[in-house]
Amino acid sequence: MESVTSSETHPISIRRSLLVLLFARTILDTGFRIIYPFLPFVASDLGVTTASAAQIVQVRNLTGFLSPLFGPLSDRYGRRVILLVGLVISAVFGIAVYFVSSLWMAILVLTLMGFSTILFVPAQQAFFGDNVPYERRGRVMAIAEFSWAFAAIIGLPLVGILVQARGWRSGYVAIGILAALAFVLVAIVLPRQKQNAEHAARPMRGSYLEALRAPMALAVIAAEFLLAATNEIVNVNYAVWLSTSFGFDAVAMGAVASAIGFAEFGGDLSVALFVDRIGKWKMVAGGLVLSGATYLALPFMGQNAIWGIIGLVLVFFMFELTLVAAIPFIAELAPNARATLITLDIAGFALGRFLGSIVGPTIFESFGFAASSFVSAAGIFVACLIWFLFVREKHSEVAST
Known part of the structure; x- marks a missing residue:
């Protein structure tokens, strides 16, 4: 480098x-x-x-x-x-x-x-x-x-x-x-x-205004909010689901957590290898679409333990890939208030996590794990609409493709 x-x-x-x-x-x-x-x-x-x-x-x-x-x-x-x-x-x-x-x-x-x-x-x-x-x-x-x-x-x-x-x-x-x-x-x-x-x-208020006035900033934050909320709905429920449905003990849960860690690394590595070739916008778009597909497939894959774990690995792989691919895209939206916009995005992401942690257990207790996955898929569908309708490819990437 x-x-x-x-x-x-x-x-x-x-x-x-x-x-x-x-x-x-x-x-x-x-x-x-x-x-x-x-x-x-x-x-x-x-x-x-x-x-x-x-x-x-x-x-x-x-x-x-x-x-x-x-x-x-x-x-x-x-x-x-x-x-x-x-x-x-x-x-x-x-x-x-x-x-x-x-x-x-x-x-x-x-x-x-x-x-x-x-x-x-x-x-x-x-x-x-x-x-x-x-x-x-x-x-x-x-x-x-x-x-x-x-x-x-x-x-x-x-x-x-x-x-x-x-x-x-x-x-x-x-x-x-x-x-x-x-x-x-x-x-x-x-x-x-x-x-x-x-x-x-410049007053600190000026940094916030410049960040939020950046083209597409609010749309990207909204998509990130939904990405976080939908993942947290599954994140807070999968351990209880595996324990009650398949009798997983602490050792088995540790193995699942390790598998999720490797899935996260795989998502990061995929972004490192391909995001600059494919393009940031395209990779986030593809990640959102495939995330929705994995949430829809998870209840059907979860009919047995092995396929259920594979489904979880795919969910977290796509989540990490989409999240990390979005970071360089966000960092370019407001170059003069770069860190300010990043922290606003982090706050939106944290709000999504918080909302998911509240509604996730309620959905699971009332309707089961399949319903949790379907709600997550619906949230990702909304995120896809926001991304495709209100977020545009960077001109520098369009010119290079």
Whole structure:
């Protein structure tokens, strides 16, 4: 990958930056995902029920709605500064978990730790949007998103060894230490950049207005909202479905989770290999159509356990492919308010997750897993309508095809 030049004429090695930011993001994503498989250990240690301990996840996930408050900071003060602040937060509060002794302390510390992701992810995506040409940006951004799958495939098993040997706090402390190491690497590899004078002089409200006035911005956010909501409807129900329908135990569930992790990696890899050749708009469009097809097929494939798992793998593969293919497209819609628009999209995505987590269990309890899949398919159909009617191919991609 070629080097480009920053605003201070320091050469930026995209290859080195990508490797360092991928390492840092994998650390943060592992820290974000720890709570899900190890929630029973947290509950047992704190002397509360698993349902009570789940408040940690619920409160932390609500912070996703606050992401637009931080987007203009990256546009105003620079990507490097906000990336480093995010890593400091992860390091400080990851190590602080060692001193947690009650549920309310766990909620507070892990919620504050969650702000590291809110700051880091939009700044990372905006950094690549700033420094990688659009025709190559899809591959680079997709590789950067390998972190989510790496967290499941590599990070969580290693954390599991620590949790088994020294308790759940040790996993977070390790994340804190590694985040400090990532801070040093990012500080060394990413050059300092001058503050954007235009953004510094502009009120933060101006960043929001510029982002939302960008052509197609609201339509893309709406499609992402539906993509998240439909996936969450299945996500919150598949474990109960497999357990009640096929008698899956914890070991079997772990194997399914691992298979989903590899499916996510497959989606990321597919985007990295093909999105710049096929085109961002086309790949998202194809991903939405095929996502709808997998949701429709899932109830029929779920007549037996093996085909049901294959159906779930396809659902999560298509979800990840569509989501990651959309990132470079979104990053180009408002170049002068890039991070702000990304955080608005993240907020829409978080709202979709929240809605799906509420309606999903209700649909499942009232009508069963098949109904959950069909509702998800209907939501994806609406997302397809939005994408095909209101979102257009980038001119640069049209010209190159």
